[in-house]
Amino acid sequence: MSDDPRAQLLPAIHAARSGAASGGIPIGSALFIDGKLIATGHNRRVQDGSVIHHAEMNCLENAGRLPAADYARATLVTTLSPCDMCTGAVLLYGIPRVIIGENRTFLGGEELLRSRGVDVTVLDDPECTEMMTTFIASHSALWAEDIGQDATEGTM
């Protein structure tokens, strides 16, 4: 698997579309170690009634228990800027690199990640932005819930 960020974004987009196809929030994630795809995941709020399985969390869970030395060589890819919770998970496990599809529809903890030494790349990918724009327009209350806001605060 390539180390190219845009190539690494593809399995995350695929996971996001898979989540959407099962009625869920279209955010996907992928974990690479040494350039090799280890796991993917997507938001499971709708599918499992989960408040902690954001895409990045679901991806880390799917990757399973890993030693710190593995996380230290990992790249976490996400189609959308990571919220405070997912930002915290990156910091907890010491993941040194995060690739973000887009941050136009939601801006998460990128500044905190950078302040703690994480290499953050934002691709500003039109496909990721389009997925979220379409989703938010039709599911504003669900989106607000997913980011801990009142329904009236759900769009940015």
Next chain:
Amino acid sequence: MSDDPRAQLLPAIHAARSGAASGGIPIGSALFIDGKLIATGHNRRVQDGSVIHHAEMNCLENAGRLPAADYARATLVTTLSPCDMCTGAVLLYGIPRVIIGENRTFLGGEELLRSRGVDVTVLDDPECTEMMTTFIASHSALWAEDIGQDATEGTM
């Protein structure tokens, strides 16, 4: 249920001991809304092979999908200072109050919580400290893994 922090710590300690009794890491959590106990949870790394079900996360998951207005009236109780991930979950959902059993064996994101306006109370509870001290002494590698460190870094 009382609003007294030490009374609110008890169900979290009970959850921690329940987790330990099933072979797990002895950290527990409880969520209160308007002083009423909504859910408890404990670390499930051992039981479920989970890297995201820290006690606080498990507790939030057990509480289920809640509107922002509910989180805004909530208190999250945890036997141990919350790691970066659990700190981020508190921030994501806008939980205004966190009660911590102890932070002697591990100091998490208390400063970040306070900087974002969260009311943090540390009880320095001897029972919580004893649970973790005993656990860390006998399971240093497991504890290191749970906080994203190398085995040699697992004790503080």
